[in-house]
Amino acid sequence: MGYSAWQILKNGLTGNKGWKPVWRDPDPKPEYDIVIIGGGGHGLSTAYYLAKEHGLKNIAVVEKGYIGGGNVGRNTTIVRANYFLPGNSEFYSHSLKLWEGLEQDFNYNAMMSQRGILNLFHSDGQRDAFARRGNAMINQGDDAELLDPAGVRKLVPYLNFDNPRFPIYGGLLHKRGGSARHDAVAWGYARGADQRGVDLLQNCEVTGIDIENGKVTGVQTTRGAIKAKKVGIVVAGRSGQVAAMAGMRLPIESHILQAFVSEGLKPCIDNVISFGMGHFYISQSDKGGLVFGGDLDFYASYAQRGNLPMQEHVMEAAMTLMPMIGKAKVLRSWGGIMDMTPDGSPIIDKTDTEGLYIDCGWCYGGFKAVPASGFAFAHLIAQDRPHETAAGFRLDRFRTGRGLMDEEGTGAQHNLH
């Protein structure tokens, strides 16, 4: 079905009764070649690229809730490629390139908006660090521009430039970064996968993973047993529980990250702004709400809601950076479950069980990785070797100590990221 202006007008006048579901709701088949556990952004993009890039047909995505109901529908929608370390840098660079072609690729309006991301700095030392990061981004083939205070002032005149504690010394501008409509990304991938024959099985919770002689043979679900030659686990937020079904323990602690949306306002914030010293970042959605957030609450939690001290901290950081925000009312807030790894970087790898693969540990940066994570995970599952952009995301890097990717430079240890 097309989404033309004519269709919108026609359906608007006829009570919106003419819209049809854009993907099927099939019953599980007894057997698939590949079962992907988890129908979030990464699971859907994995299924999409398995079908599209590798020509595979007999695939199911099993989702315990509904498509778009997890973290892919509850995040702050920022897309960027401003990573520093080899391993991360080429991966996120690839992801941003996929984002840039995504709407044409799956023929769906994901409202991809390259409005630019501005990372502010507040000291000479921080300027040096950002200059170095910018050079790394340029070396990777992406874009970065170091702005002086006048350059920042021209772009975002409403910030508090002369705060005594955090005066703004400048910013690193990443023009190709921006935001996308998170729900539409899930829907676009879901529709694209469905059109290529992938069965999206909703309300279908995996309760067990069948393993015989060290080889995966299928999954047990609330909608019956499903046999499979290969199984991919991509269930950010519940990785530990699903991996335990296969007898694995993961280097992951689940933490809570809160985010906030204000009432709808007229356009006032054109870019994405991050204020690292206050652990604060903000953008404005196309609907007008200011979307902003801070750091983790910093204790293990699956509650999907946070505590008040971090909310207070985020509001204080907002007021420090842009006092004008004080007049806006917070409409709602939420907490998401983050798969935190010891070094703050993700995992896309095989497991010790033949035919069982895992994609997890996205910390608080999973949304921007949706296209490249699915692309690389599909490659790993289809070809049994890692995609070149994701070869560093090894599960065993913590045990061996080789190839750790500690982007923040704080140490590869739980509770430091």
Added chain:
Amino acid sequence: MRLPCPICGDRDLREFTYKGAAVALDRPNPDAGETAWDDYLHLRDNPAGETRDLWYHGAGCTAWLVVERNTLTHEVIGAKLASEAKT
């Protein structure tokens, strides 16, 4: 969330610093081998439900606590001094 410090009583979350799973108390021997150290440093049960974790009461009595709580509901079940919880 308020934590019941055995020395100071119920106190605000902001007085505490979180360390992580209480597995940190069970430090293996230096020569225990790679698997034991990987288990201790990195791998986690990460339960959705009752858990035991370490908190430091930095803005209070400066004691290390083992707190029993529920990660699904944020219910706090109890807390002991780490020096007494260690077996």
